[in-house]
Amino acid sequence: MLMNAPAILNEILQALKDLYQKGEEHIIYINKIPLTEEDRLAILDVLGEGQVKIRLESKTQPAEWRETGVYGVWIGVFFDRDNKPILETIEITTFPHMASSQREDIEESIRLLEERLKVLLQRDA
Known part of the structure; x- marks a missing residue:
């Protein structure tokens, strides 16, 4: 029996409209x-299913996002150290934050790249 699916889908629809018209994410x-x-x-x-899947390989809190077949709607799952889901989200955004x-x-990364560039230039001198 459907209880909350229609309400959630309507919330997603409104959030998509807000993303498109106002740039607001949800x-x-x-x-x-x-x-x-x-x-x-x-x-x-x-x-539906989208074409993009993003996996964050973290030892403390791995996560995964899947684009749905509706552009701008992403399903995210955050896992604990034992790879059990601890948080599930639907993000209405151009890219999951x-x-x-x-x-x-x-x-x-700026510091790292500056240091690597410095080492490269010293090696080449």
Whole structure:
């Protein structure tokens, strides 16, 4: 029996409109909503399968995002150290933020690349 699938799909539709018209992104924490197995299957069936899959290989909190067949809608799953799902999301965005490079990582990469470039130039001199 469908309980919450229609409401979630309507929320996704409105969020897609907001993303398109206002640039606003939205996250639905689906493991915090009571969903029947029929709800889950209906949501996945309506959204369909996309072509992009992103996997974050982290020892502390691996994660995976799958693009759905509806552009701008991503399903994310965060895992614990034992690879058990601990958080499931539906993100309405152009690209999942947690999969993006974080500001502090970019800062570290600048230092790393500067050092590597310095070593290369010293080696070539």
